[in-house]
Amino acid sequence: MSQQFPAPGQPQPGFGYPPPPQPQKSSTGKIVGFSCLGIVGLVVLLAVIGAVLGGESGNKTVKESAPPVAATSAPANAPEAKPSSSAPEKKTAVEVAAKKAQFKKSIIAQGDDYTSVSVTITNNSSEPIDVNPLYFAITDTNGTKHMVELGADENQIATVELAPGENVTGAITGKGSFTAKTVTYTDGLIGKSVRTDLS
Numbered sequence: 721m722s723q724q725f726p727a728p729g730q731p732q733p734g735f736g737y738p739p740p741p742q743p744q745k746s747s748t749g750k751i752v753g754f755s756c757l758g759i760v761g762l763v764v765l766l767a768v769i770g771a772v773l774g775g776e777s778g779n780k781t782v783k784e785s786a787p788p789v790a791a792t793s794a795p796a797n798a799p800e801a802k803p804s805s806s807a808p809e810k811k812t813a814v815e816v817a818a819k820k821a822q823f824k825k826s827i828i829a830q831g832d833d834y835t836s837v838s839v840t841i842t843n844n845s846s847e848p849i850d851v852n853p854l855y856f857a858i859t860d861t862n863g864t865k866h867m868v869e870l871g872a873d874e875n876q877i878a879t880v881e882l883a884p885g886e887n888v889t890g891a892i893t894g895k896g897s898f899t900a901k902t903v904t905y906t907d908g909l910i911g912k913s914v915r916t917d918l919s
Contacts, residue, residue: 770908813845816916818903821891826874834893835866836873837900837918842887849907852879856892859902866894 821838837858843849853876858866870876877890892903906913 811844812914813843814849814905814907814912814914815842815844816840816903816905816914817842817919818900818916819919820900821875823872823893824874824891826871826876829869829872833896834869834872835896835898835900836875836891836893837903838875838889839877839892839903839905840887840889841877841882841905843882843884846884848881848883850879850881851877851888853877853890853892855906855908857904857906858892858894858900859904860898861901862898864898865904866896866898868892869895 817840819838821836823832823834823836825832825834835858839856841849841851853868853870856868856877858868860866872895873891873893875891877892878888880888882888894900900918902915902917904913904915
């Protein structure tokens, strides 16, 4: 005689109802976690690549702006050659000019307690350079360095890539009232810095 078993989910004689089946675990949390981890990893990878490429272009700029060694050393018995006034001056790879400027409050500025400086960046190198308000710092007459406040001045310098020979002018602004003495531009946050006094 064959033994008959009750259908699944039906009470079994002597045992009652079987325990409910375990709910299936959702893998949505794992998928979201790995997706976030992948995005963070991608951002870190892009930052490293940008730093490496930025460092290489910064090294090229340094090499281009350094005068050749052979041109500076002259034979001991040769008479000194005086530079003629018509000879063009050797330009630096990145030229920075800064002067005092009137703060022009933008709609996102909080109050009027800011100091602005007008800055002109000229690319004299053979490679493009990036200009960004975050690449600047203002040092006051007391030696205190002021980081730039984004969007405070309506004439803020644009975020652009300057081709060789191009220039851009705009304002950089620091929080508080102070007397600006110098402006420092760093090519790409970690590149070569160029400092200039206010005229």
